[in-house]
Amino acid sequence: MDFALSRELSTLQKKARAFIQAEIIPLENDVGQTPHGPSEELRSRLVAKARDAGLLTPHASKEMGGLGLCHVEKAIVFEEAGYSTLGPTALNIHAPDEGNIHLMEEVASEEQKERWLRPLVEGHTRSCFAMTEPSPGAGADPSMLQTTAVRDGDDYVINGTKWFITGANGASFVIIMAKMEDGSATMFLSDMDRPEIEVVRTMDALDTCFTGGHGVLRFNNLRVPATDVLGEIGKGFRYAQVRLAPARLTHCMRWLGQARRAHDIALAYARKREAFGQKLGDHQGVSFMLADNEMDLQTARLHIWHTAWLLDQGERGNFESSRAKVVCSEAEWRVVDRSVQILGGQGVTGETIVARIFADMRSFRIYDGPSEVHRFSLGKKLVAGRTPK
Template sequence: MSHLSAAEVDAIAAKVERFVREVIAPYEQDPRCGSHGPSEELVHEMRRLARAAGVMTPHILPDGRHLTQAQTAIVLQKSGLSPLGPVACNTAAPDEGNMYLLGKVGSPEQKARFLNQLVSGESRSAFFMTEPSEEGGAGSDPSMMRTTAKLDGNHWVINGRKAFITGAEGAKVGIVMAKSEDGACMFLVDLPDPAIRIERVLDTIDSSMPGGHAIIAIDNLRVPADQMLGQSGEGFKYAQVRLSPARLSHCMRWWGAASRAHEIASDYACRRHAFGKPLVDHEGVGFMLAENLIDLKQAELMIAWCAGVLDTGELGTVESSMTKVAVSEALMRVADRCVQVMGGKGVSGDTIVEQVFREIRAFRIYDGPTEVHKWSLAKKIKRDHKHATEGAAA
């Protein structure tokens, strides 16, 4: 972890903000932004600009040190000011989470082979965990995993199907989850591989992530034993190492997008006149914008609180669940109000407001739907009550 001063972190964040606002935001109307995310050509173009500006992978320092979670929050919020910002600056999912996991669990050889190309922004990655629901595979409940891994000499042979795999099309590095006799495992693979076949890329409500979200078939994928990430049977533990900060990173990035949508809606409300005065002077509109400020500040404070917990070394599963629920729901309200304030303009593609609305609607499901996190928290309440009751009785 870094020992940068607050002023040094603020300087990095300010540099990222200038780059995203001045260089990347104009690309939002680029025809290379499609329904399955920006094209590979556009990704490489924006990343060349990010390298030239000195903002490539800004949360990881040149000497390999990672900013603390609290510091990362400040930087990633700025990268999220445009839906294209995280892609350009290499702070986007799934790469940001995969880099974090590899940094924590990968061997020196694995880091040299797989992590370095991700940190440099030369390659993208994919995380193969979720499986098709119609086949009874793992989704919000990863224990339902059906993809298998069997040892054959010095190779693991993997078979199964995966679903909603973000960025698989065009990725160079893959992390595949499968179940061995010991339990869940993770494997590092070079992509593309003929044994990993993209059946189709789904048409989804969101459109910010390169490669979209794919259905994948894995047929007799052979992975050398030294490409297992960590130990056999420890995959679920590693998944939590990745997912707790990854949930928080989603909150950071989409906070930036929602705050920009609020800026656009506020500007519109102050400029647009109706019934003899600016829209902002009508209580129905002004109050919505005021509520946006409240939700944005509360979300920002939740992010900072959860980041502080993770920086203590705690796994932060409970805190990240609470933060993911609170922030995703708050930002959904912000995005919805922005659309409403702007009326017809808000549902058009003339600004990013309608895209932010779509993206955050998807965010309420990705990395665990709100209801799954609430269910998990309710189970904790029950456990805590049981322990307190038993302790009192003793």
Template structure:
């Protein structure tokens, strides 16, 4: 027989899915702010800019209100102007923010600034934080992360990168092209990944630069099928572009560390936000199905509709668990690469499915602009591509499976190093 203490230990008491009262208070405040201040704007045609995002003047007012309410930059430490939340805490809030298509940017928690701020906080010197991070935190400027290149340059495989930086005294001289750089047209602060040596592990460096520096240009803002972040997705060209050595983020040759530090959490915060949008799709579909009647039967009473909504509810919960597990891995000081890949694949596909099914249930109404479903549907297709295509993440998972075997599914044990 076992004692009560032994039974408790055997029951895995450390698996606790509760959140703190303080976090619940923040979640409730954000939920109320989204419902009362942001969502009503979605129905106003004048609330949108020319690229399907929130109008800048309205955004400025909302950001001031959010900051006054103490709902600003939850992802950063207190000393850097944030709320000091862990990644698991961020998971709770980001999902809540993105009940509205306009939500995250209001709280300064939208891509690409979100990921850029986190990596600057993690790797920047005190001087770099003051110069490059603080203005983004204060909402005075926006930022962009320039890594992806046109074919045959680097995409998911950074070893193919063609943009090169060559040392010249106290400067580096950069030549090359980047494309699909999110937010570039609206950005003042940029991070640029360039090849500085032929070493596969230490051959890339991350540089910081301001939009006012000469010898680079935006070639075009690339038209896309979906609504855009502020600043769009742009193609950039660098011609004998000079960057001081002091504006290297991290260390020379450690650009891939910067990439890993930034992209892992950034992929996960995408998933956190996408869960909010998926839940909104279910909300809109359920509301309509409960009201719409045909052939004497409400849609919600039809088994086919019940199956669609019930499956979505389950898949959203699966996504929440995957995201929370990945967030917990990062909070333990690990990269959580395989956990992030699993979350990214699942939630990206879930978002597209949720929007598609919600449109189907709403019929022509869902295909129109009377709801935000068509906005979410157009936006959702990119989810399976950005920050690594599904297939790349599945290859990553297979590599982990090959390395770990059955330990791929191991349990962490209290008191043991992972």
């Protein structure tokens, strides 16, 4: 693995960094920032800026209008986007759209791509991914699906309840994971304006960075024609892995940018703030926290780059992406937590953006699988003789 950035990628990195600094960070306190994420109006303005800059949806294929970035290239650009709480929204690389774009490029039919994917890549629409359910349904264990899909003529009739569905409120379409009569799982596509889809409520959450927040959805005899099956019948669990392994890693990329931002703010404060006769950063306790931050940031970055490189070699990367998810979510959380501590009162108020990053970041240790679930999975694979790359 070559750690040197190509001239083209270095130029793209600098372009993304300058764009976030000049165009996006100034909007972080815009009135369109709501408790349930950026408003649709703010999202549209952000997306327009990225479109004008030639940075919109960079991970999508060139055929779909993106830049066709590979996984390693995504690691560079996504970190830069994550430096602002609004950056991933602006570049159209936020969850769940980023993962849905990747999945649909892999398995959607040409008709489905033109109907749903292309407007999504162009930033004109949003999507959601409906898998998680209230107990006793699917959570970290997707095999516990309770939502059902029953064949009726040329249609499938879907019934069930989903929750923690990111971006549900205001999404144009949804990818639904449902259990078939034989116990397998299938993914279905549906427009969200159907009367049989009920947005029950938007859930209150720690994070405020996802447009549309996190919703509760109910499917009441939703009829989906067989032409709107995503991929093949019965391959839902397989497709979930196609989506989840890269999506876990892109979470790590984006949040690395957030952690780096918090560290930079804390470092700048430690360099100028005086306490007990010397600069805050000259106190050993603070300097040690800054050093630990630097180590955690680099550890996370190397896990991301290595796993991205494996994916670019055609490896499945399930083991490595699980490992990276745990390492990165915990390392990046420690960076933000220490930054709050260094900032003191400014770290727990709106005087800096670090308090918002702190609240957003805590959820990362749960999203796309809690650390404990990944550790359990990794341990089982190791005992069974699975050797990591």
